[in-house]
Amino acid sequence: MKASKTRAIASAAAAFALVTTACGSDDAADEPAAEPPVETEAAADEPAAEPAAEPAAEPMKIGIVAPSAENDLAWSQSMFDSVNRVGEGRDIEVAISGGLFVVEDAAAALRGYAEDGFDLVIAHGTQFGGPLQEIADDFPEVAFALGTSTDFFGKDNIFAYSVDAGQGGYVNGVMAAQLTASNVIGVVGPVPAGDAKLYIDGFVAGAEAQNPDAEVNVNYIDSFGDVQLASEAAKAHVANGADVLTGTAQMVVGATGVAAEEGIPWFGTQSNQTDLGADIVVSSQVYHWEIVLEQMLDKITAGTLGGEAFVISFENMGLEMEYNDGFGLDASVRESADATVAGISEGTIEVPAGE
Amino acid sequence: MGDFFTVSVLVATLASGIRLATPFLLAGLGETIGQRSGVLNLGVEGVMLLGAFTAYYVTLETDSPTLGILAAIMVGLMMGLVYAFITLVMQAEQGISGIGIYLFGLGFTDLLFQKNVGTPIPISGLGDIHIPLLSDIPKIGEIFFQHSLPVYVAFALVPVVWFMINKTTFGLNIRAVGETPEAADTLGVSVNGTRLITILIANTMACLAGAALALEVGIFQQNLTAGQGFIAIALVYFGAWRSYGVMLGALLFGIVQATVLQWKTLGIVEGATASLTAMAPALLTIVVLVIVSRRVAAPSALTRPFDRSG
Numbered sequence: 001m002k003a004s005k006t007r008a009i010a011s012a013a014a015a016f017a018l019v020t021t022a023c024g025s026d027d028a029a030d031e032p033a034a035e036p037p038v039e040t041e042a043a044a045d046e047p048a049a050e051p052a053a054e055p056a057a058e059p060m061k062i063g064i065v066a067p068s069a070e071n072d073l074a075w076s077q078s079m080f081d082s083v084n085r086v087g088e089g090r091d092i093e094v095a096i097s098g099g100l101f102v103v104e105d106a107a108a109a110l111r112g113y114a115e116d117g118f119d120l121v122i123a124h125g126t127q128f129g130g131p132l133q134e135i136a137d138d139f140p141e142v143a144f145a146l147g148t149s150t151d152f153f154g155k156d157n158i159f160a161y162s163v164d165a166g167q168g169g170y171v172n173g174v175m176a177a178q179l180t181a182s183n184v185i186g187v188v189g190p191v192p193a194g195d196a197k198l199y200i201d202g203f204v205a206g207a208e209a210q211n212p213d214a215e216v217n218v219n220y221i222d223s224f225g226d227v228q229l230a231s232e233a234a235k236a237h238v239a240n241g242a243d244v245l246t247g248t249a250q251m252v253v254g255a256t257g258v259a260a261e262e263g264i265p266w267f268g269t270q271s272n273q274t275d276l277g278a279d280i281v282v283s284s285q286v287y288h289w290e291i292v293l294e295q296m297l298d299k300i301t302a303g304t305l306g307g308e309a310f311v312i313s314f315e316n317m318g319l320e321m322e323y324n325d326g327f328g329l330d331a332s333v334r335e336s337a338d339a340t341v342a343g344i345s346e347g348t349i350e351v352p353a354g355e
Numbered sequence: 356m357g358d359f360f361t362v363s364v365l366v367a368t369l370a371s372g373i374r375l376a377t378p379f380l381l382a383g384l385g386e387t388i389g390q391r392s393g394v395l396n397l398g399v400e401g402v403m404l405l406g407a408f409t410a411y412y413v414t415l416e417t418d419s420p421t422l423g424i425l426a427a428i429m430v431g432l433m434m435g436l437v438y439a440f441i442t443l444v445m446q447a448e449q450g451i452s453g454i455g456i457y458l459f460g461l462g463f464t465d466l467l468f469q470k471n472v473g474t475p476i477p478i479s480g481l482g483d484i485h486i487p488l489l490s491d492i493p494k495i496g497e498i499f500f501q502h503s504l505p506v507y508v509a510f511a512l513v514p515v516v517w518f519m520i521n522k523t524t525f526g527l528n529i530r531a532v533g534e535t536p537e538a539a540d541t542l543g544v545s546v547n548g549t550r551l552i553t554i555l556i557a558n559t560m561a562c563l564a565g566a567a568l569a570l571e572v573g574i575f576q577q578n579l580t581a582g583q584g585f586i587a588i589a590l591v592y593f594g595a596w597r598s599y600g601v602m603l604g605a606l607l608f609g610i611v612q613a614t615v616l617q618w619k620t621l622g623i624v625e626g627a628t629a630s631l632t633a634m635a636p637a638l639l640t641i642v643v644l645v646i647v648s649r650r651v652a653a654p655s656a657l658t659r660p661f662d663r664s665g
Contacts, residue, residue, distance in 0.1 A: 068576075068577065069465070069468075069469060069473075069576065069577050071469075071473045071474040071475075072474075072475065072576065073474055073475060077474075099465055099577045099578075101577075101578065186620070191630075192626070217620050217621065217622065218619075218622075219616065219619045219620045220619065220629060220630075221616070221619075221633075222629075222630055222633040223581065225576075225577075225578055225581050226581040227572050227574060227576060227579055227581070228375065228378075228568060228571065228572055228579075228581070228583075229581075229612070229616070231571070231572045232371050232374065232375060232612075232613060232616055233616050233619075233620065235367070235371060236367065236368075236371065236613075236616050236617050236620040237620055239363065239364060239367030239371075239617075240358075240364065240367075240620055240621065250576065253475045253477075253572075253574045253576060254572045254574065256477070257477055257572055257573040257574055260477060260573075261573075275474060275476070276475070276477060277477070
């Protein structure tokens with residue numbers, strides 16, 4: 001009996017140890033303010049020993065909850081990089097909880113940041129909208145932001161932000177249509193919603209506008225995280241004759257691997273994806289969320305905590321096309337891309353806005 | 356639909372199905388051996404993640420996928436020892452401790468990836484091995500004989516596992532401790548010794564499955580396995596705890612997945628229909644599980660710890 005009890009206690013301890021170890025990342029999410037993983041340059045450069053001449057103003061605290069890793073070369077990294085750019089000009093303190101693809105975990109992290117007195121809590125994923133509505137009601141003095149979303153649910157402490165992802169998609173499509181020799185282009189997407197759908201719709205429109213003979217095959221794999229499925233989808237495109245590929249969301253690292261293996265040009269979006277294939281990445285549409293973050297922070301400083309929606313686009317410099325010099329893009333193709341960006345910004349080229 | 360029935364598309368689909376089936380098969384075969392001895396491991400997914408990260412990281416650092424696989428095998432053995440300690444020595448409830456292992460694998464690999472790698476960096480995988488002569492057979496060669504090493508290993512293990520379980524003394528011991536451990540014990544069979552070995556094999560094969568996946572796609576990222584370990588467990592039930600049954604299930608699952616991908620690529624299914632079609636592999640598994648559960652019984656001592664003192 002005693003041995004059995006000892007075994008039971010030891011067993012429970014082992015299981016507890018396993019679970020607590022496993023939940024390490026979640027613990028970090030639960031205590032976001034304890035050790036912010038990222039500091040602004042201003043904070044990092046501050047001499048530690050030198051006493052301040054006068055008491056400095058408190059830095060604004062920004063908490064970010066994202067569904068994938070902050071360095072995924074895609075969705076989450078776009079926000080991470082943007083906040084870092086905001087930090088170059090403002091005194092901010094940033095904490096990030098990445099990899100929270102489980103909405104309940106993300107909700108706990110959002111609540112944690114709010115409880116810890118963060119000035120702006122960013123729910124960087126449309127799927128976090130449900131719990132955010134409830135959390136925002138519990139913390140009326142905290143400003144929240146939700147993206148991509150155009151809906152702030154009528155709440156005066158939620159900002160909504162979104163992206164005209166179809167604009168860069170259109171530009172990439174125009175270039176892709178000029179690079180294809182087979183006239184078959186493959187697209188790997190997660191689910192037909194949000195900025196993924198906008199990007200892909202824009203890409204298809206751009207390719208068809210440039211080359212009406214181009215056949216653009218779109219494959220939504222119904223997953224944001226299944227890398228192997230993305231890889232096999234890309235292989236399916238290649239088997240069907242595609243000689244140019246693009247895709248969006250964090251699982252595209254599987255598809256870029258196929259592109260690299262086959263030597264097929266790849267068009268990226270969300271973040272600069274050149275690191276995924278220095279020889280095959282042609283260009284990337286890069287999100288500059290700092291354009292809307294700056295506006296949100298200004299409003300928070302002025303006492304407005306939400307009730308407004310923002311969109312980044314070429315027009316407001318929230319979107320930028322970044323090109324990979326290592327690819328050796330033909331000058332005429334690059335010129336057509338620049339002209340397309342100008343046309344979209346000026347309104348002479350219309351990009352599908354999605355359904 | 357006509358586009359799908361061209362030879363080149365069918366060949367590509369079947370080859371894709373075989374690749375997709377490989378991680379399921381490797382993990383499923385290991386779990387079959389474990390469950391036949393009475394040990395359930397719901398942590399297959401976590402162990403696969405550990406194998407995937409290990410193979411990826413070692414390959415990234417050494418540029419040697421072979422070393423990556425060897426390292427993954429070592430991690431598999433270590434995880435086997437851990438799980439054996441939890442289930443055999445501590446006699447913890449297997450379902451719960453398996454979930455603990457899964458959470459550990461999920462969290463720990465993410466932590467290691469973030470600390471040691473960060474941004475996903477592509478690695479060169481194992482590359483395809485074209486089996487001499489056989490790979491030159493038109494169409495057949497492309498479907499079956501132009502794959503990477505783990506694919507061949509996985510399918511070669513099917514008869515090996517069948518032979519081991521059904522034709523060897525050790526296999527007889529596995530079945531005995533999985534059905535009536537008390538009787539096996541009275542005949543001098545070491546129940547926990549046998550289970551220790553099956554746990555080591557199961558965890559090693561789960562790690563190998565993860566390694567195969569990481570080296571096939573040439574990258575690692577958080578939750579790379581995306582539920583494949585859980586599907587592998589379901590396929591053990593699907594296959595009625597028999598290696599050929601597991602292979603059939605893995606192939607069916609892989610080929611249906613590949614077919615749906617091709618249909619989407621060719622625009623045969625679109626919109627809501629495409630999303631519904633994507634559920635086909637899971638629905639198929641559920642239907643077969645219902646049928647199997649009515650016809651074939653699980654090992655009698657599955658999840659039951661053995662304690663000689665009773």
